[in-house]
Amino acid sequence: MQMDSERILVTGSAGFIGSHVCGALLSRGARVVGVDNLDPFYDPDRKRLNHDALIGAHPERFVWHEVDITGAGTIETIMRDAGVTGVIHLAAKAGVRPSIEDPGGYALANVVGTQRVLSAASAAGCARVVCASSSSVYGNNTKTPFGEEDSVEHPISPYAATKRACELIGETHHRLTGMAVAMLRFFTVFGPGQRPDLAISLFLERVSRGETISKFGDGTTSRDYTYIDDIVAGVLSAYERIGDHGYRIWNLGGDHPITLNELIGAVERVVGREAVIEQMGMQAGDVDRTWADLSRSRAELGYAPTTSIEDGIARQFAWMRDVGLVGDQGTGA
Numbered sequence: 001m002q003m004d005s006e007r008i009l010v011t012g013s014a015g016f017i018g019s020h021v022c023g024a025l026l027s028r029g030a031r032v033v034g035v036d037n038l039d040p041f042y043d044p045d046r047k048r049l050n051h052d053a054l055i056g057a058h059p060e061r062f063v064w065h066e067v068d069i070t071g072a073g074t075i076e077t078i079m080r081d082a083g084v085t086g087v088i089h090l091a092a093k094a095g096v097r098p099s100i101e102d103p104g105g106y107a108l109a110n111v112v113g114t115q116r117v118l119s120a121a122s123a124a125g126c127a128r129v130v131c132a133s134s135s136s137v138y139g140n141n142t143k144t145p146f147g148e149e150d151s152v153e154h155p156i157s158p159y160a161a162t163k164r165a166c167e168l169i170g171e172t173h174h175r176l177t178g179m180a181v182a183m184l185r186f187f188t189v190f191g192p193g194q195r196p197d198l199a200i201s202l203f204l205e206r207v208s209r210g211e212t213i214s215k216f217g218d219g220t221t222s223r224d225y226t227y228i229d230d231i232v233a234g235v236l237s238a239y240e241r242i243g244d245h246g247y248r249i250w251n252l253g254g255d256h257p258i259t260l261n262e263l264i265g266a267v268e269r270v271v272g273r274e275a276v277i278e279q280m281g282m283q284a285g286d287v288d289r290t291w292a293d294l295s296r297s298r299a300e301l302g303y304a305p306t307t308s309i310e311d312g313i314a315r316q317f318a319w320m321r322d323v324g325l326v327g328d329q330g331t332g333a
């Protein structure tokens, strides 16, 4: 897909998924305007490095603005000045557990922030907005795999509730303005650049140093981990095709859920060292399982995840070594 005529504003451009999405858009010829407030949830220097890499590779087609999306007016001005054709909205306070500590902050950034982005986009004449939702909206549903038409009325964390609220706001906004809006339910994303608070990052770092990892629950909880390149392919396809749908929700998962015990085993094999485990109780807000039904996204987006969990973890570990997040301990695999 060539995108030479597109000028796309990406919110959360300095983050894990946002920086990969920007890179993919730029490599397809698009002009990209990044927006990010460098939220201190994790080291803002990591985020600055992400932007520096994008500017270094595409100095003529990437710019970014340090802006908070919850502030009225500014993003609309940025969109108008840049003649933006569409928006990929990834900025959010992410993470289930911290949302229990700061539900108000999550509601502001995620719910108010999403409404501001949608309002600015339609006011600035954008044709489409693709937004990040989350598998967490399925709560503790027991029917698997999770399909887009399943009930999502019982989220179990403030984070999940904000993401469900964003879906409803997106659908309402589409009905009122006609602007095309896609909501993508990402299932735990991993790979180079993964957020440092997520299990695979934490486990790779600690196991490679011989440090203890915390295992929450008995290890039978499961997640449908999704490799970052597969997510990026789904985001770009949704951007290209949402105009045919008006408003649509799509699952983007990996299609191979694994248990926490299996994940720890995969990390041990990649690092070449046995994990030292501290057994903990289940954490509030954590769901028991996730597993994406990909029928709709395969049929409508041509979405087909290709990277296995172990290959993906090995690539993430190699990246962590390259950037100095882990030393040369372990044999790798």
Ligand SMILES: NC(=O)c1ccc[n+]([C@@H]2O[C@H](COP(=O)([O-])OP(=O)(O)OC[C@H]3O[C@@H](n4cnc5c(N)ncnc54)[C@H](O)[C@@H]3O)[C@@H](O)[C@H]2O)c1
Pocket (backbone or CB within 6 Å): 011, 012, 013, 014, 015, 016, 017, 018, 035, 036, 037, 038, 039, 040, 041, 047, 067, 068, 069, 070, 089, 090, 091, 092, 093, 094, 095, 109, 113, 132, 133, 134, 135, 185, 186, 187, 188, 189, 190, 195
């Ligand atoms: N990583 C996952 O496994 C996963 C799973 C499901 C959904 N998601 C969603 O995908 C999106 C990207 O997640 P990520 O893992 O890349 O997280 P991330 O924290 O790396 O990126 C989010 C970015 O948004 C920015 N941001 C936060 N609040 C902002 C605000 N008010 N104004 C401007 N920028 C703001 C942050 O500084 C950060 O750079 C989020 O919407 C997240 O909820 C992620």
